[in-house]
Amino acid sequence: MTCVFYVQSTAQPYVEGGQTRHRFAQLLIGADAVLFPASGQTFALDGDGSLSDFTPNAALVPRINIAGTHFWGHANFYISIPVANVLDNSVPFGGDYTFNPGVETGLRVYPWRIEEKKFRPFVGAAFAISDWQQNSNRGSGAFAHQTRFPVQLGLTWQRKQLLFELGAGQFLNNQTDYYVSPNDAVEIELPSTYFWLGCNWQIETTLSAEKSWKSGQTAATVERLEEKRALSGWSVAVGPSSAFILGRSPRNDKLYPAIGRHSGAAIFPEFGLGYYHYPWDAHLNLAFRANRSERSAYGTAQVLQRRALTLEAYKFLFDYHGFVPFIGPHLSREWLSMEETVQRSTPYEGSEVQWVPGVTFGWDIRPNQLQGFILRTNLRYTPTQNIGPEGGVSFRQLEFNFIQxxxxxxxxKRMQRALR
Structure with missing residues (x-):
């Protein structure tokens, strides 16, 4: 009646056993390598102080993948976390640059479901916040953050628990303004076309509970525990989360245009303590996160820090073969701070405590009501939040916890006690 990670004896549970709720989704863990051919355009100051354009070199970026196949092999929700470019990143006339394609979050759809020893085409779409920074003899430039939307085509081939993937993608929205010196702003174009080759390991997490479900034992146990009010209970949660700061910051646009806008935090831990109410099929949760964002360029630095304790209540909407979406409001207690340094002076340093409303939504993979654990995906949207004078710096953000x-x-323990 509890579920453990299960290394399946067959690689295709939804093919051999049918489209049941316990075969709806599988966890994927893996890695890939992304190649960006030399492309795009940026500028550098030559020895005479004149602007000269150049094309960034090719980039090769390893990534870590956390994903999940859903809808019996027809969809893959994924997050890919880049490590670092391992190829040359030198700039003409001296200096170097940093290019990070960003944490990519998206969906790949398979018209024909993934099956072992068969090539399966997919189309995909995602979003990512890419980073670009240039360093020269005039100082270290800011990290420019550009929200981009890649579209993809590719093939997947499966052998036992391993899914091999080959794909190509094209980023959209590739132009952004960048200060190549404290006073020289240019429009640059980030590398946009990419190819990747990767491998993911498929892990089955719910199949072990199917036998009890089919035999009727699960339904009978749920009925007995429902009569004894033993299905509600406390929960604890942990998982990696990320935050994307939305919108521009009036203070930076006016006073520090070279450092640009904050993008948020790529990865930070999230902890939760909650209570699930079975009769309402609803969850009350208290979530804690702490994240940080730093911007700097040409002697100006700005550091934002945030700690958030969020009370959220969400209602599960329906159950589609174990795919259970939810939505609800939240109220967050936010401890925000900002520190600015300009050429060793500190024009602003302050902190604020705010109450911020928002909405939480996402979905559970819940094969039955008896699971000792479940896997959850949740998002939180905070529509209004900033800190500081001169219009402030934006803390308005979208948080995304891909797998919790x-x-x-x-x-x-309660189930065992109720069954005695």
């Missing part, structure tokens, strides 16, 4: 482990530590 939610444990019900008391459920097993």
């Amino acid at each position: 482990l939610v444990l019900y530590p008391g459920r097993i």
Whole structure:
């Protein structure tokens, strides 16, 4: 009646066993390497102080993948976390640059479901916040953050628990303004076309509970525990989260245009303590996160820090073969701080405590009501939030926790007690 990670004896549970709720989704963990051919355009100051354009070199970026196949092999929700470019990144006339394609979050759709020893084409779409920075003899430039939307085509081939992937993508929205010196702003074009080759390991997490479901044992147990009010209970949760700061910051646009806008934090831990109410099929959760964002360029630096304790209540909407979406409001207690340094002076340093409303939404993979743990994806949108004078610096953000482990530590004990 509890579910453990299960290394399947067959690689295709949804093919051999049918489209049941316990075969709806599988966890994927893996890696790939992304190649960006030499492309795009940026500028550098030559020895005479004149602007000269150049094309960035090719980039090769390893990535770590966390994903999940859903809808019995027809869809793949994924997040790809880049490590670093391993190829040359020198700039003409001296200096270097940093190019990071950004954490990519998206969906790939398979018209024909993934099956072992068969090539399966996919189309995909995603979003990412790419980083670009140039350093020269005039100082270290800012990291420019550009929100971009790649579209993709590719093939997947599966052998046992391994999914091999070959694909090509094209980023959209590739132009952004960049200060190549404290006073020289130019429009640059980021590398946009890319190819990748990767491998992901498929892990089955729910199939072990199918036998009890088919035999009727699960339904009978749920009925008995429902009568004894033993299906509600406390939960603890942990998982990697990310935050994307939305909108521009009037203070930076006016006073520090060279450092640009903050993008948020790529990865930080999220912890949760909650209570699941079975009769309402609803969850009350208290989530804690702490994240940081730093911007600097040509002697100016700005550091934002945030700690958030968020009370959220969400209602599960329906159950589609174990895919259970939810939505609800939240109210967050936010401890915000900002520190600015300009040529060793500190024009602003301050902190604020705010109450901020928002909305939480996402979905659970819930094969039945008896699981000792589930996997959850949640997003939080905060529509209004900033800090500081001169219009402030934006803290308005979208948080995305792609895969969270939610444990019900008391459920097993209560179930055992109720069944005695």
